[in-house]
Amino acid sequence: MPDLLETIEDGVATLTLNRPEALNALSMEIRHGLLEALDRLGKDDSVGCIVLTGAGRGFCAGGDVKSMADRSAAGFEARAAGIQFSGRVPTAMRACPKVIIGMINGVAVGAGMSMAMACDLRVAAASARFGTGFLKIGLSGDWGGTWSLTQLVGTAKARELFFLGDMVKAEEALSIGLVNRVVDDADLATATMALARRIADSPRVALQYMKRNLNAAETEPFATLIDLEAFHQARCSQTEDHREAVAAFKEKRKPVFKGR
Numbered sequence: 441m442p443d444l445l446e447t448i449e450d451g452v453a454t455l456t457l458n459r460p461e462a463l464n465a466l467s468m469e470i471r472h473g474l475l476e477a478l479d480r481l482g483k484d485d486s487v488g489c490i491v492l493t494g495a496g497r498g499f500c501a502g503g504d505v506k507s508m509a510d511r512s513a514a515g516f517e518a519r520a521a522g523i524q525f526s527g528r529v530p531t532a533m534r535a536c537p538k539v540i541i542g543m544i545n546g547v548a549v550g551a552g553m554s555m556a557m558a559c560d561l562r563v564a565a566a567s568a569r570f571g572t573g574f575l576k577i578g579l580s581g582d583w584g585g586t587w588s589l590t591q592l593v594g595t596a597k598a599r600e601l602f603f604l605g606d607m608v609k610a611e612e613a614l615s616i617g618l619v620n621r622v623v624d625d626a627d628l629a630t631a632t633m634a635l636a637r638r639i640a641d642s643p644r645v646a647l648q649y650m651k652r653n654l655n656a657a658e659t660e661p662f663a664t665l666i667d668l669e670a671f672h673q674a675r676c677s678q679t680e681d682h683r684e685a686v687a688a689f690k691e692k693r694k695p696v697f698k699g700r
Contacts, residue, residue: 502550
């Protein structure tokens, strides 16, 4: 079986990390597979939303610790290049024009937690747990986790979670803003897919530019964002979906969006 599975249904693409025996620890096949899939699905007009999840009882346990000694033995330059390559995955997730939902079905640790945070939205099972994990193996962190965690929960809490390395249960993750929703384990797939289909049925061009605006809001000054919003809003005003929404409002009916 491949390390990454893909299905598409009702405008929702689901990418499933498929190493359940290793709690979906990241293999090179997963890294390469995610990069290829994110690029392709981002350009696929039939896809309105992407769901990322893990097989079995874990979302992702992060890097494969068993192979770390061999990778470190390759030397500093090779190790840095490998880590930089891995960093292309969260970068691609952020750049992908489609909304990405993390369906967190279990433990998300280290790079697995960083990958979850790179999603646009996160729905967690009640049994899910999160941890930075790096300190316990003498590492400082990668996959953009320090940036993402600081953005989501603030600098004080981010430093606490990195410096102490404690695991966070789903309800605490919700209370600190690390996840958007927590649902019963049995309801996770149903709740996540309902959210994904709601997004997939929305005006897709508008969603694409909303994501660009929100990404820019994290790094750009207000004046830059004002101009960016103006151009993006003007672009959306020219779409068929915008015209359909205005017509539906006037006619007091539900709009039917076509993603263009």
